Amino acid sequence: MTKKILVLPGDGIGPEIVTEAMKVLNVFVDEGSLNIEAEYAHIGGAGYDAEGKPYPKSTQTLAKAADAILLGAVGGPKYDTLDRPLRPERGLLAIRADLGLYANLRPAILYEELASASSLKPELVANLDIMIVRELTGDIYFGQPRGIETLPNGERRGFNTMVYTESEIERIGRTAFDTAMKRGKKLCSVDKANVLETTELWREVMIRIGKDYPEVELSHLYVDNAAMQLVRAPKQFDVMVTGNIFGDILSDAAAMLTGSIGMLPSASLNKSGVGMYEPIHGSAPDIAGKGIANPLATILSVAMMLRYSLNQPELATRIEAAVKQVLAQGKRTGDIYTEGCEKVDTIAMGAAIVAAL
Ligand code: NAI
Ligand code: MG
Numbered sequence: 001m002t003k004k005i006l007v008l009p010g011d012g013i014g015p016e017i018v019t020e021a022m023k024v025l026n027v028f029v030d031e032g033s034l035n036i037e038a039e040y041a042h043i044g045g046a047g048y049d050a051e052g053k054p055y056p057k058s059t060q061t062l063a064k065a066a067d068a069i070l071l072g073a074v075g076g077p078k079y080d081t082l083d084r085p086l087r088p089e090r091g092l093l094a095i096r097a098d099l100g101l102y103a104n105l106r107p108a109i110l111y112e113e114l115a116s117a118s119s120l121k122p123e124l125v126a127n128l129d130i131m132i133v134r135e136l137t138g139d140i141y142f143g144q145p146r147g148i149e150t151l152p153n154g155e156r157r158g159f160n161t162m163v164y165t166e167s168e169i170e171r172i173g174r175t176a177f178d179t180a181m182k183r184g185k186k187l188c189s190v191d192k193a194n195v196l197e198t199t200e201l202w203r204e205v206m207i208r209i210g211k212d213y214p215e216v217e218l219s220h221l222y223v224d225n226a227a228m229q230l231v232r233a234p235k236q237f238d239v240m241v242t243g244n245i246f247g248d249i250l251s252d253a254a255a256m257l258t259g260s261i262g263m264l265p266s267a268s269l270n271k272s273g274v275g276m277y278e279p280i281h282g283s284a285p286d287i288a289g290k291g292i293a294n295p296l297a298t299i300l301s302v303a304m305m306l307r308y309s310l311n312q313p314e315l316a317t318r319i320e321a322a323v324k325q326v327l328a329q330g331k332r333t334g335d336i337y338t339e340g341c342e343k344v345d346t347i348a349m350g351a352a353i354v355a356a357l
Contacts, residue, residue, distance in 0.1 A: 012283025014072025020350025044074025054091025134247025
């Protein structure tokens with residue numbers, strides 16, 4: 001069956017890295033192991049430039065019909081003076097909410113060739129392989145009421161609301177337990193149940209659904225301790241599950257353990273398995289147009305797409321093996337370059353992966 005892929009290159013380095021990732025995907029099409037139909041559309045600043053909106057109607061229509069979406073990145077200084085609803089970043093939030101992409105999977109894997117690029121000592125991060133499961137459409141980022149108000153005494157007060165329903169916690173919890181079942185069967189749920197009622201409910205629900213997964217060893221950490229443990233002894237973790245705000249912060253911290261933001265892919269899934277796949281970095285305006293961005297995070301996002309939306313785990317594994325092979329050959333883009341390696345540009349890195357495949 002032909003699967004529909006929507007490609008949203010976006011802004012800045014987005015088009016450069018997505019071009020390389022599509023070359024990699026097309027290796028499988030050309031050899032006959034994958035049947036896809038790819039369409040392209042605008043998002044972010046590119047959507048604003050083409051149609052006056054960061055998430056144009058035409059993009060929305062294609063997104064709703066797609067089996068999977070590959071996104072580059074959005075944003076750039078040229079859009080910083082626009083009204084907030086027209087800003088590129090709003091396009092990204094809109095498509096996530098529109099498609100109900102509540103489960104954000106962020107693997108933090110250290111490729112041994114990049115151990116010297118990590119912010120931690122090599123022995124602490126050797127073979128690091130953590131999967132962070134972050135809830136993406138709830139929590140204090142979306143909770144009502146929110147705003148900035150002026151009190152009777154004239155002082156201003158800002159407020160947001162942390163909120164999760166039991167069913168929202170349960171569905172992300174099940175995603176996390178299912179993920180743990182396919183990995184090392186260890187799940188750490190991160191909350192602040194000692195202080196926040198929302199996360200007291202979170203912990204209660206995790207314990208309840210954990211009974212359906214007797215093989216998974218469930219543990220709990222308060223978020224402050226989890227942050228400390230991530231930089232003290234990150235290899236104790238297999239799968240971590242947490243809410244939107246804690247997951248945002250912890251996954252960025254975990255990312256840095258692996259060397260470069262240019263290496264890290266992500267998947268955002270909804271309940272029907274439709275997914276959006278994107279590197280975790282932004283549009284990198286400082287290097288956009290120079291042809292030097294690292295395309296590996298986007299190429300590894302294609303691997304996640306093959307695994308989670310296209311039911312092609314063997315092809316996903318082949319991409320990951322090709323990345324290892326190319327790193328072992330010593331090829332490095334600027335962000336992961338260390339002395340003695342061969343510095344390559346975006347196109348050469350993409351070509352090396354294609355050649356390895
Ligand atoms: P950024 O992730 O774009 O860049 C941070 C630093 O990492 C820069 O020095 C950049 O050159 C470098 N970098 C990022 N990706 C790289 C790659 N593939 N290869 C080599 N180096 C890379 O974050 P920044 O600068 O805070 O934001 C720039 C723009 O991107 C802003 O408009 C921001 O709103 C947007 N943004 C978009 C995201 C998305 O589309 N998912 C996520 C984060 C930021
Ligand atoms: Mg973040």
